[in-house]
Amino acid sequence: MGTVYVVTSGKGGVGKTTATANIGTGLALAGNKVALLDADIGLRNLDVVMGLENRIVYDIVDVVRGECRLRQALIKDKRFDSLFLLPAAQTKDKTAVKPEQMQKLCNELKEEFDFIIVDCPAGIEQGFKNAISGADRAIVVTTPEMSAVRDADRIIGLLEANDLRDAYLIINRIRMDMVKRNDMLSIDDMLDFLAVTLLGVVPDDEKIVISTNRGEPAVTDDKSMAGKAYKNITRRLLGEDVPFMDLSVDDGFFGKLKRLFGMGAK
Amino acid sequence: MGFFNAFISKGSSKDVAKDRLRTILVHDRTNVYPQYMDMLKNDIVKAISDYAEIDPQDVEIKIDNASRSSNTSMPELVANVPIKRMKNIGK
Numbered sequence: 636m637g638t639v640y641v642v643t644s645g646k647g648g649v650g651k652t653t654a655t656a657n658i659g660t661g662l663a664l665a666g667n668k669v670a671l672l673d674a675d676i677g678l679r680n681l682d683v684v685m686g687l688e689n690r691i692v693y694d695i696v697d698v699v700r701g702e703c704r705l706r707q708a709l710i711k712d713k714r715f716d717s718l719f720l721l722p723a724a725q726t727k728d729k730t731a732v733k734p735e736q737m738q739k740l741c742n743e744l745k746e747e748f749d750f751i752i753v754d755c756p757a758g759i760e761q762g763f764k765n766a767i768s769g770a771d772r773a774i775v776v777t778t779p780e781m782s783a784v785r786d787a788d789r790i791i792g793l794l795e796a797n798d799l800r801d802a803y804l805i806i807n808r809i810r811m812d813m814v815k816r817n818d819m820l821s822i823d824d825m826l827d828f829l830a831v832t833l834l835g836v837v838p839d840d841e842k843i844v845i846s847t848n849r850g851e852p853a854v855t856d857d858k859s860m861a862g863k864a865y866k867n868i869t870r871r872l873l874g875e876d877v878p879f880m881d882l883s884v885d886d887g888f889f890g891k892l893k894r895l896f897g898m899g900a901k
Numbered sequence: 902m903g904f905f906n907a908f909i910s911k912g913s914s915k916d917v918a919k920d921r922l923r924t925i926l927v928h929d930r931t932n933v934y935p936q937y938m939d940m941l942k943n944d945i946v947k948a949i950s951d952y953a954e955i956d957p958q959d960v961e962i963k964i965d966n967a968s969r970s971s972n973t974s975m976p977e978l979v980a981n982v983p984i985k986r987m988k989n990i991g992k
Contacts, residue, residue: 781918781921781922781925784922785922785925785926785929788926788929788930788969789929791969792930792969795969814915816913817913817914817915818913818914818915819915820915820918820919820922821915824915824919828923828926
């Protein structure tokens with residue numbers, strides 16, 4: 636029996652789809668059977684991040700309407716035999732799948748897969764409610780910006796109100812150089828505000844843009860810092876105790892000089 | 902903060918963000934907005950002024966302990982009201 640995780644954030648553009656793609660791919664890389672489910676109906680994008688946009692025949696709305704079988708709509712990944720994508724519909728709207736239908740779909744997928752990762756649309760309206768309705772646990776993605784943290788707080792409250800307690804938190808696109816200069820909220824600041832379990836911290840990494848251009852999740856790239864962070868996140872989801880990466884930046888000549896004189900800020 | 906930093910940092914933007922965010926989250930979680938707090942403050946000042954001499958400028962009110970779910974803990978209204986002199990009432 637599999638577990639359903641919903642990846643959500645409230646605010647748009649913080650990296651939900653990238654997180655979904657990387658967590659799913661990372662879990663498949665570790666030998667699990669994984670289904671990615673794009674619940675962002677009308678604005679589908681998970682297929683693009685996965686590089687599977689040319690293989691779509693049926694979508695989630697076709698499945699819930701009984702116009703095709705679930706098996707027909709699941710797209711097998713290019714690289715991993717145990718990784719599948721159920722794409723969102725692009726022409727319908729966010730109300731095309733009802734909460735009960737989502738629950739039924741997730742239960743069906745749980746029979747066959749170890750993990751089901753649901754990519755939730757931004758916002759707190761019906762699309763959000765539909766996307767979370769089949770989930771066992773939520774993963775909240777935020778960035779070190781006030782607006783993203785505020786929305787994460789709101790979303791965590793709404794998840795709790797919908798019986799999804801103990802959400803995991805991913806802090807995305809952190810820049811340790813800015814944190815060090817006291818120009819960005821730190822990991823601890825965000826944990827103080829949000830009071831949830833930290834699942835991982837993903838550094839701001841231009842390799843994410845490059846891997847998305849290629850349709851290859853960064854988690855498969857050993858040279859990418861963000862990819863490494865996602866690999867750690869998947870290992871934590873699998874129950875391993877993985878220490879958080881050292882993201883501290885090399886502060887160059889002056890930093891070394893300061894440390895030499897015992898004036899470093901640590 | 903070291904010697905070198907003294908030249909660079911003049912009040913960090915992170916601390917500004919933290920202060921603003923703290924206020925925003927309290928207001929979001931309790932559904933109490935700044936305007937409402939101003940109204941409450943005015944009424945508190947009015948009520949207390951019947952009994953004591955106070956300077957409205959010195960009065961501070963805020964909400965503490967605001968958590969997301971109402972069943973874990975209750976928010977608290979904290980008022981700090983310095984009194985200049987008590988009025989003689991009922992004599």
